[in-house]
Amino acid sequence: MGEDTGRQLAAGRAEKFSFASWTIVYLLAALFIFLALTRNAFFTFSNIHSILHSVSFNFYAAIGFTLLIIMGELDLSVGSMFGFGGAMMGFFIFMYKLPAPTAIALTIAASALVGLASGFLIARFRLNSMMVTIGVMMAIKGVNWILVNRFSGRQFPASARRFVSVDVLGIKWTIILMIAIALALEILLAKSRHLKQLYYIGHNFDTTILYGLNANAVKCACFAISAAMSAFGGVLMTARLAHPNVTVGSNLEISIITAAVISGASIFGGRGSILRTMLGVTFVFTLQNGMTSYNINTYVQQIILGVILILAIYLDIRANSAAGERR
């Protein structure tokens, strides 16, 4: 169990596989069974496929987020970086008439720089990551508005649209990439010397520095990854919509925090797993899909999501205090 590495080290004992940490699997299964039984159109290949297709975009934004939450940092700018990806792609394609691959590469590089900047500020001055990323979120949102307003109503050329919906073995490639990344990172987090560091940092930051890990560099890198992968997700989402849109990525951060916490990551750091985050993101978006199919008002959906978030955090705190950790 990868997510217990830091804790095992501190407690000096090996923890056994516990079913409790996989609650998300039961939740997801229950949701699927419920929707499949009550909604006719739900359990069809095309519906599940299209849910997973949009889940995959949002999952890319959750990768860096999970790596950061393992270290006890929160990145609230994922939603606006998601939108930034789409807006910058539009900027490069419409303003400079660049071919799609170059535009996407430049977009991701620009986003990584933004992430690196906020990571640098947070690590160098030991700032509260939530506060800094809220500031970044607002600034980037403003940039998105300015950019998107400049080319509203214009469609991407086919080369910048088609590539998202290419099928590999009958399944969209973004879904396959999502599963591949989740499995690879899950294994690396458990086995790789470098990625295990994240758990140590999340568990006890000061000790890791005393032991000679370059914790600040790791943090910077993870903020850059988070921003770049969010932008990648945004690029794919915008390409699917065929034009940049201001609403892309709005409120995404709350879905992703909920997904991460509901799947067993702790906002205090030291716990979290990519595979389960993937299931968490699937859960949140399937829930939204299900609520929409029941014609539940979007605002009521927001209320429900907020309640789930607070409940999940509360249970996280309960679990931590049960484990004897005083916070």
Next chain:
Amino acid sequence: MNLLKSLTRKNEFVSSAMCVLLVILLTVKGEVFWTKGNLDSLQASIAPTAIMAFGMMALLVCGYFDLSIGSTMLLAGMVSGRLALAGAPIYAIVALVLITGCAVGCTNGFLVAKLRINALIATIGTQYIFYGIAMTQLDKVRALGKFPENFIMLGEGKALGLYYMTWVTLALLAVFSYFLKYTPTGRQLYFLGGNREAARLMGFNDRRIIFAAYAATGLLASLAGILAAARIQSPSQYMGGNVHMTCMIACVVGGGSFAGGKGSALGAVLGVAFMSLLTNMFNLLELKAQLQNVIVGLILVTVIVTDGCLNLKKLREIGRA
């Protein structure tokens, strides 16, 4: 104590100096700045935000904050719309909305003080919840159109050339200055923010203080919501959009700190005045509204970084980092 005093003075100096600079710039650049219409709209933008900033400042002083005040403000507007539609008399509207706001604040207080949920996550959650609740009322409230005349007078009425809401702000400024400086409970907020463990060991009931601070913040946010809704004459869905950010930045510009233990009521008003003057500048100099979001975000980051630097320096001096 002397050091603390001079430090507070210095912090308020920064925000007042920035206000003066903006006023000078606006006097020189924008011809309409000193007209009656512009000064009135400045008052109407400063007063409700400042009322909320008092609550936010009290929370910041003890090291917490509340991101749900924008939603509380929106909810206050919607609830007063529903009540006005039902034909409730004006004092009943005001009383019930204030009770709603207090209940919202108590929810936040319960989550943060009793359940010990991280203030940021808890109030982001309630922000979404109360925004959702408020927006479900929107369709019903649309039928209202305009508030009754005597309710609008709450926002439009003037005494001695200033809006009622400005007088409310000034009264609250006096109350909060006195409360934070001279009452035992007010001083406890600073102790709590300065060193929570020590305050707890000395026997302060920190949970009760934080709970009360959240309840007060919710109450003030709903008061601001009533005044703002009365001023724009109808319940608007855009009310309270970014107000939690504006308030937080204003408080930190005005001398508060995210680490707690610092800040004053006067600083909160000065910070809000700075933010409102900045918005005013964007309007008068005809700069893009979207650019404002960028600037505000960058100011927030700058403020956090400076605040963090000072804090780190302080920690290094006492050898804790």
